[in-house]
Amino acid sequence: xxxxxxxxxxxxxxxxxxxxxxxxxxxxxxxxxxxxxxxxxxxxxxxxxxxxxxxxxxxxxxxxxxxxxxxxxxxxxxxxxxxxxxxxxxxxxxxxxxxxxxxxxxxxxxxxxxxxxxxxxxxxxxxxxxxxxxxxxxxxxxxxxxxxxxxxxxxxxxxxxxxxxxxxxxxxxxxxxxxxxxxxxxxxxxxxxxxxxxxxxxxxxxxxxxxxxxxxxxxxxxxxxxxxxxxxxxxxxxxxxxxxxxxxxxxxxxxxxxxxxxxxxxxxxxxxxxxxxxxxxxxxxxxxxxxxxxxxxxxxxxxxxxxxxxxxxxxxxxxxxxxxxxxxxxxxxxxxxxxxxxxxxxxxxxxxxxxxxxxxxxxxxxxxxxxxxxxxxxxxxxxxxxxxxxxxxxxxxxxxxxxxxxxxxxxxxxxxxxxxxxxxxxxxxxxxxxxxxxxxxxxxxxxxxxxxxxxxxxxxxxxxxxxxxxxxxxxxxxxxxxxxxxxxxxxxxxxxxxxxxxxxxxxxx
Ligand code: XLS
Ligand code: NI
Ligand code: NI
Numbered sequence: 001x002x003x004x005x006x007x008x009x010x011x012x013x014x015x016x017x018x019x020x021x022x023x024x025x026x027x028x029x030x031x032x033x034x035x036x037x038x039x040x041x042x043x044x045x046x047x048x049x050x051x052x053x054x055x056x057x058x059x060x061x062x063x064x065x066x067x068x069x070x071x072x073x074x075x076x077x078x079x080x081x082x083x084x085x086x087x088x089x090x091x092x093x094x095x096x097x098x099x100x101x102x103x104x105x106x107x108x109x110x111x112x113x114x115x116x117x118x119x120x121x122x123x124x125x126x127x128x129x130x131x132x133x134x135x136x137x138x139x140x141x142x143x144x145x146x147x148x149x150x151x152x153x154x155x156x157x158x159x160x161x162x163x164x165x166x167x168x169x170x171x172x173x174x175x176x177x178x179x180x181x182x183x184x185x186x187x188x189x190x191x192x193x194x195x196x197x198x199x200x201x202x203x204x205x206x207x208x209x210x211x212x213x214x215x216x217x218x219x220x221x222x223x224x225x226x227x228x229x230x231x232x233x234x235x236x237x238x239x240x241x242x243x244x245x246x247x248x249x250x251x252x253x254x255x256x257x258x259x260x261x262x263x264x265x266x267x268x269x270x271x272x273x274x275x276x277x278x279x280x281x282x283x284x285x286x287x288x289x290x291x292x293x294x295x296x297x298x299x300x301x302x303x304x305x306x307x308x309x310x311x312x313x314x315x316x317x318x319x320x321x322x323x324x325x326x327x328x329x330x331x332x333x334x335x336x337x338x339x340x341x342x343x344x345x346x347x348x349x350x351x352x353x354x355x356x357x358x359x360x361x362x363x364x365x366x367x368x369x370x371x372x373x374x375x376x377x378x379x380x381x382x383x384x385x386x387x388x389x390x391x392x393x394x395x396x397x398x399x400x401x402x403x404x405x406x407x408x409x410x411x412x413x414x415x416x417x418x419x420x421x422x423x424x425x426x427x428x429x430x431x432x433x434x435x436x437x438x439x440x441x442x443x444x445x446x447x448x449x450x451x452x453x454x455x456x457x458x459x460x461x462x463x464x465x466x467x468x469x470x471x472x473x474x475x476x477x478x479x480x481x482x483x484x485x486x487x488x489x490x491x492x493x494x495x496x497x498x499x500x501x502x503x504x505x506x507x508x509x
Pocket of ligand 2: 261304341369412
């Protein structure tokens with residue numbers, strides 16, 4: 001009876017129709033011999049008719065009562081009770097405050113917000129459901145009505161901007177299909193996207209911009225063999241059309257970068273795969289993207305995001321070094337930078353720091369997908385970074401790179417399946433931002449202290465000599481070096497001082 005009572009107050013609302021149908025049946029079973037059962041049955045039939053007429057519910061979710069405004073759309077805040085998140089300093093115990101991230105504070109000559117350039121990933125934060133291969137969704141955000149309608153997409157977009165504003169983050173990242181539903185044809189899909197993007201543009205105001213946009217080229221079954229590396233020409237062409245549109249939309253929203261993540265650009269077995277041909281196709285695809293970027297006057301950076309596997313067994317953009325070699329082979333080096341995702345780096349058997357440094361020393365460090373994996377789990381767990389040591393290493397690379405702009409830190413990270421409160425979305429981002437802010441402070445301490453750099457400088461000091469200079473300038477041939485060895489005899493080899501380096505590093509944390 002309690003269950004039915006709570007539904008009966010809502011069953012006249014059109015928005016609740018789809019929920020009512022499910023719940024109404026339960027009520028009917030419970031109450032089918034009573035008067036109220038008959039009334040409910042009647043209401044159910046009315047709703048079934050209305051459901052058929054309005055196949056897609058277009059209004060406020062059913063369980064919200066007063067939160068639905070007069071026009072049937074969401075009324076009021078999405079995150080009531082969550083204040084604008086402020087910096088309160090390290091002694092604060094408030095979970096909804098920054099302890100280390102103080103946006104305006106200057107560290108090594110730059111504001112923290114300019115070093116860090118944080119971004120929220122729409123797909124995890126607003127489309128993540130907590131589902132995994134073994135279990136159904138666990139998260140039911142109050143504004144979700146269970147549909148993938150345009151009305152729902154718009155409501156989600158409003159929630160996204162309230163979230164960004166409360167968090168004080170000026171950037172967001174999206175896939176085309178996260179933000180708007182697929183239609184029956186590409187034309188219809190594009191027009192759905194245009195409708196939602198127009199709202200996003202309005203909600204962005206003057207301050208908020210996409211850090212990057214991208215095309216989702218991995219979820220739809222057409223992409224099962226890949227997109228640019230599919231064995232099917234029609235799929236290659238479809239992917240091209242999708243990227244074309246996603247680039248236009250990113251440009252329209254003022255996006256600063258555009259990402260290519262080769263989700264299914266790889267193979268399951270070489271027995272049925274022409275790897276050389278697939279890689280050539282991928283290069284042709286990226287060349288066409290460069291040409292189109294120039295044609296539409298999009299000045300953002302094109303980024304490739306390496307990942308070794310998952311979903312395919314072997315992905316072509318395995319890690320930073322592999323991607324770099326691909327770009328070099330196809331003459332694309334000047335056109336792309338890399339988006340290094342920490343959890344992808346560790347999946348490929350490196351540390352995040354390794355892949356950042358590989359990108360940086362080649363002039364390719366463009367953006368970071370800030371997340372972390374789990375040492376006990378062998379896949380992309382996409383957790384928010386909490387390890388201060390890892391964050392400090394990351395920030396050492398970023399500082400050496402002079403920052404990431406026009407790139408930034410995108411939280412390609414999700415709540416654990418078991419975290420189901422709306423406030424957990426805030427707590428997770430605050431914790432991730434504080435971790436990186438702490439990493440920045442520690443890295444600055446290490447740089448200002450100078451003893452780690454001095455240890456490294458000393459380690460290579462034998463090259464700070466005349467002969468060292470000749471070697472580094474490429475002027476020392478083998479005969480010349482042999483002559484020196486004959487004179488010197490056995491070289492003296494110094495300690496690497498690893499434990500001392502670790503001690504200095506730890507003292508900054
Ligand atoms: C998946 C990737 C993906 C990209 C964008 O593992 O990290 O989320 O960042 O397509
Ligand atoms: Ni990513
Ligand atoms: Ni990832």
